[in-house]
Amino acid sequence: MTAQQAIEKIHSLDKFGSRPGLERIRRFLDILGNPQDSLRFVHVAGTNGKGSTCALLSSVLVEAGYKTGLFISPYIVDFRERIQINGEMVSGEVLAEAVERTFPIIEKLRADDCVITEFEYVMALEFLIHKEAACDIVVLETGMGGLLDCTNVILPPICSVITTIGLDHTAILGDTIEKIAAQKCGIIKSGSTAVTSAQCAEAMSVIEADCADKGVRLVKSSSVNTEIVEQTIRRTVMKYNGVELTLPLIGEHQIENAKTALAALDIIGESFPISADALGNGFKNAENPARFELMCDDPTVILDGAHNPNGIEALKNAVIRYNDKQSAVLVLGMLADKDSRGSIKLLSGMFDTVYTVTVNNPRTLSAEALAEECKGFFNKVVVCKNVREAVTEAFTQAKHSDSLMVIAGSLYLAGEIRPILQDIVKTN
Secondary structure (H helix, E strand, O other): OOHHHHHHHHHOOHHHOOOOOOHHHHHHHHHHOOHHHHOOEEEEEOOEOHHHHHHHHHHHHHHOOOOEEEEOOOOOOOHHHHEEEOOEEOOHHHHHHHHHHHHHHHHHHHHOOOOOOHHHHHHHHHHHHHHHOOOOEEEEEOOOOOOOOHHHHOOOOOEEEEOEOOOOOHHHHOOOHHHHHHHHHHHOOOOOEEEEOOOOHHHHHHHHHHHHHHOOEEEEHHHOOOEEEEEOOOOEEEEEOOEEEEEOOOOHHHHHHHHHHHHHHHHHOOOOOOOHHHHHHHHHHOOOOOOOEEEEEOOEEEEOOOOOHHHHHHHHHHHHHHOOOOOEEEEEOOEOOOOHHHHHHHOOOOOOEEEEOOOOOOOEOOHHHHHHHHEOOEOEEEEOOOHHHHHHHHHHHHHHHOOEEEEEOOHHHHHHHHHHHHHHHHOO
16 A cells, blocks of 8 residues: 555545544544553644644654654645654655554444544554654644544643634534633643643633642643743744743744743653753744745745634734735635634735635635625735636735735645745746
């Protein structure tokens, strides 16, 4: 079996959808010998900031010399990004071998009316691959929620991290901040320590109560004292405990993610000591594509995966802070199950022209429907027949008018656009 055949096998599970609950994944993991029980984890949940926080944690732990596994969702360009070891994607050979060995089990379970979804299967592959690679520690990002997310089959982690909570996946997680926070808190386990980013009062109240009920120590990012030395569109430099840290992830929201990571690393360091050099190098080398990523200087092009009002607001604030252009253009594509209206309102008037696209995802909102929602909020709305057309036209406009160009609305869109944009930048 080739790596591509393995990925096709994995994607063949798409049609069964995503269904919360742990019974199916537990049954499958039992057959595999529960590889997750042999691993030590840092478990990360939240609405926004999970990916950046995980990237920082993983990068520092790799620099500290620990064999570090990382699981993220979704990927940006290459499926193998989801399972990493020491900052490198799992090899095609390792992935193919693991799928060839385990997919027959999936088929037998399906025949027994136990349907394993794609996310559940990938999660199990991660556990198996990281165990067989003898990882010292694994940074584990949840898929959706926490309590019923299939990553939540692990034993108490070194620490549970809750990043910023907002309204997203409301049909599954609940239609209030309190309900969503309760789901996220499902990853907090007795016998561990919890870390939280800054939260709105409603979310923080739920987190504090949950930790009190479970007898878990709660560390807040607000307890981390940093001094900002420099902030540009390329980097943020901060001082922490006398160590100068260069953060290549841009925006005020990334400073919050960095403080959350530092709070977690302080706890992790009790079991896995981390030197000042490892901390500095880990921050400097951290990468998290499509999070206010500067793709080009002429014109200035920002690629961002913001896809809900919280993320869009962070994007908006970063644009306001760093944009020195007189005008701006936006390429926008969103999924139908996101709060597109709320996101569009936040960006109202910030962009002269908006190019709408249809994301290559079954849950997409069509370019035409998205354009209808954009009307009245921007001077000009252009419906594009495909992503390449949108990027090409927006890039040309931005270059000729010396405007800022931003792509946002979905991480799936960012993954589709990134290689196209890289090609356009090279030829210009």
